[in-house]
Amino acid sequence: MSDSPRDPDQDDDATARLPRPDRADPAVRPPDTSPGLPTEAPSSTVDPAGGDSFAAGRATSTTPGSPSAAGSGPADGAEPARGSRAASGGRSGVTVGARPAWWRRLAGSGVHDARQRRRRQWFVAGISIGAALIVIALCAGALAVVDAVSDVRDTASEARETRVLRDQNCLELERRLNRLNPPGAASSPAGRAVAIRDENSAVRIYVGEISDARAQDGWRQLLDSRAVYADALDRQAKARTPAFYVPPKNADNEPVADDLIEVSPAPCAGPVRRLAVPDL
Structure with a gap:
C-alpha cells in the first residue's frame, strides 16, 4: 500500500x-x-x-x-x-x-378528571358542613338539656326554701298566739272582744308575709268575721244583745278554715283551728 x-x-x-x-x-x-x-x-x-x-x-x-x-x-x-x-x-x-385523536382523548380525559375532582371537593365540603351542623345541634341540645335541668333544680330549691320559710312563719304565728290569753278564758263579753282583737293583730303580721293571693284572701275573710264577732260582743256588754259568731264560707258553701288548712303549711293547721272557734 x-x-x-x-x-x-x-x-x-x-x-x-x-x-x-x-x-x-x-x-x-x-x-x-x-x-x-x-x-x-x-x-x-x-x-x-x-x-x-x-x-x-x-x-x-x-x-x-x-x-x-x-x-x-x-x-x-x-x-x-x-x-x-x-x-x-x-x-x-x-x-x-387537526390535532391527533390521542391528543383530543387526553384533553377530554383531563376535563373529565377536573370535573370529578370538583365534584369530590363539593361532596366532601357538603359532608363537612353537615357534620358541623350536626355537632352544633347536638351541643345546643345538650346545653338546652343542661339549662332545663338547672332550671328545674333551681325551681325545686326555691320552692323548698319558700316552704321552709312559710313553715317558720307559721311556727312564729303559733308562738305569738300562745303568748296571748284565749278569748274563752275571759269572764265577760268585753274581755272576750279584747282577746279576739289581740289575736287578730298577731295574725295580721303573718298575713303580710304570705305571697299566695288565695291564702291571703282566706285569712282576711277569717279576720273580718272575727272582727264582726268582737263588735257584737261589745254591743252585748252594753245592751245585753246576744252575740253570735258566723264563720266565713267559700263559693261552694264550705268553711274558709278548711281551705286555709289545705293551702297553708302543716304548722299553720293548729292556729287556723284555734282562730276558727273564737269562743274557746
Whole structure:
C-alpha cells in the first residue's frame, strides 16, 4: 500500500461514498410506530415565507446508500430547501390539519378528571358542613338539656326554701298566739272582744308575709268575721244583745278554715283551728 492520501473521487460510486447518518435528509423520517399512538399520514406543510411544499425538490424517495441520497445530502455544501426545514420541525413551518385523536382523548380525559375532582371537593365540603351542623345541634341540645335541668333544680330549691320559710312563719304565728290569753278564758263579753282583737293583730303580721293571693284572701275573710264577732260582743256588754259568731264560707258553701288548712303549711293547721272557734 502507498502512503499517498487516497482521493475519494477515484473510488467507484457504489463503494466510494456511503451515507452518513448525521447528514441524512431530515425530511425523510420513518413513521412512528410507538404503541398506544395512532398512525397519522404525513401532512403537507406550507412555508409562510412563500417556500415550496414538503415534497418540492425531493419528488423521488431516496434510499440510504444510493448515490442520489449521498450526492444530494447537505455534505455537498448546498443549503437545504425551505420546505425541507419546515418538514423537519422548524418554527417557520405551519402544520395543516387537526390535532391527533390521542391528543383530543387526553384533553377530554383531563376535563373529565377536573370535573370529578370538583365534584369530590363539593361532596366532601357538603359532608363537612353537615357534620358541623350536626355537632352544633347536638351541643345546643345538650346545653338546652343542661339549662332545663338547672332550671328545674333551681325551681325545686326555691320552692323548698319558700316552704321552709312559710313553715317558720307559721311556727312564729303559733308562738305569738300562745303568748296571748284565749278569748274563752275571759269572764265577760268585753274581755272576750279584747282577746279576739289581740289575736287578730298577731295574725295580721303573718298575713303580710304570705305571697299566695288565695291564702291571703282566706285569712282576711277569717279576720273580718272575727272582727264582726268582737263588735257584737261589745254591743252585748252594753245592751245585753246576744252575740253570735258566723264563720266565713267559700263559693261552694264550705268553711274558709278548711281551705286555709289545705293551702297553708302543716304548722299553720293548729292556729287556723284555734282562730276558727273564737269562743274557746
